[in-house]
Amino acid sequence: MSPDHGSETTQSSLTGLGEPVLAQSVPAGHGGFLNEQGLEFPHPHRNFFQRWPWLWFILPALIGFSVFFVYPTLRAFYLSLWDWPGYGPVRGFVGLDNFVDVVQSDQFRKAALNSTKLFIVIFVLQNTVSLGLAIMLNRRSRMTHVYRVVIFLPQIMSAIATGLIWNLMFDPIIGVINPFLKAQGFDNFAQLWQADPDWAMKVVYLVQFWQWNGMAVVLYLAGLQNVPEDLRHAALLDGANRWRVFRDVTFPMLAPAFTIVTALSFILIFRAFDLIYVLGGPSGQPDGATLVLGVQIYTDAFGESSFSTQTRMSFAIAEGVTLFVFLAGVSWLLIKGLGRREEAMH
């Protein structure tokens, strides 16, 4: 193996080691050279990047990500320890007082409760309605593709469009649902849907499910299509009925899809903002009934309107940090716990 290679012709002739054998075969700018095993050797005279070629690939993303993601996240943790309304001078170091306030805040608890309820409702619907639809769609028919495309459609629409679409449906004055109910003679069923604290959150459940049903159906359908047909046929031949086959063969194979659907909707729901802001505004109208964590953090940081001076930036940041720690922790447990169950099954 020659110690010379690459473009270092001048250097090698200077050191008197003779003509480099590899000079023509290894182009300039190559990070190192190969030995007989095909492993790469870093050359001691090469610069930083040539010694670590992976750095070239990672560096652009790493710089952007550090400046606009890691640094702000760290700064958020730092800022959460101070008392600061968001403008003007900092009022002082308060340690963990902001977090004590967050935990004791009625608004935060209310928002956390609403977010949790929203997650539970969507979780139940996804594992009954969406799963059922996926099972129904898991068969070959000329229309299957069409139905699937339609069911997935709301997923690609903006939350703003979705919110406004459903505002039209439920609007008591111009809306579609109330006049329709009245025309059919069901006057008693007409409600002030979004103005009634009992109904407003139910409207949010419905709209949220309308938008995210498609995602769950498609993911469960992909999971079902991974179940080998042979396995189901074998079980049927062995005399198992359809329900047993579903329970003992198909359902366990759906575990990865279940993990993904659950983790994804968990993260998406606890940081949801756009849709619920369109439906309930900055204070979760009516009367805080539709207040969720994403909206609560925004409102604490910036106030209910652009004229508001009641901003509590450091408090809002503490709320955000609390939410982040909660999301990271639960996602970790979900993926670990459910992943282990999947492994145990195989």
Added chain:
Amino acid sequence: MASISTEQFQGKQASKTRKRLLRIGGAILWHGTMLLVCGFVLIPIIMVVLGSFKTVQEFFSNPYGLPKAWDFFNYTKAWDQANIQTTMRNSIFITATGVLISTTLACLASYGLARFNFPGRIPLRLIFIGGLVVPVQLIILPIFIMFREWGLLGSLWSLVILYSVFGIPLGVLVLTGFFGVLPKDLEDAARIDGASHFQIFWRIMLPLTRPAIAAVMILNGVWMWNDFFLGFILIRDKAQMTLPLGIMNFRGTYITEWGLIFASVTISVIPVIVAYLLLSKQFIAGLTAGSVKG
């Protein structure tokens, strides 16, 4: 060989008819359920499209029927008055640049993380992917403060920067999976032929992961086109607003101009729906790739 008696034969015929009836009944039930679900999905969308052709009076006199005339007056008004011409241009700009930059960064980083063995690559990948669980509501607050200090607040570029960076976690999640499973032999063969690391990446590995890259571009592109929150925090100037911002801003000012609002909504969803109908397979595959690979 046993011969079949008449009784058995008739029994078989009867069970055949029963089976056929069951199958037809099942098909009716199946299509019925599916049509019901499709109605649930499509009726609200249809109502908005119908609404975009109505005058304010028609919303009262005819809340859920067809409009009197298929006149585009709301659309022409929305184009000028609701500022759609500007917000549409801004949305196209931030989505195109955001997708381009974030995909480039994510491809390079994923390749580095998946194909090279160096200390710290597993924690590094975890940090990138961990970006997916950071709530936007949290990270936007320090960024708002930073951009205010740097004088970036309110410009379209602040959005371009954020979308370019915030698109990385998903890209790394999907693409490291795809780059990781490509055979090592390909790389070795190219290396022996004298290709540099970048040439191997650009000429050999990148073309092989094209479907995954398309999936990442679609997922991030739809998010950037639809996103409201980031712009809502960072942008105040009407001339810099994106489509969702423009619609919400217009709705705040002209709360009863329903026809105009719904025309704006229709205009804003048309590009995504057209792209979706043309590429529905890639859209749906993109979502599955994004999650199953994780």
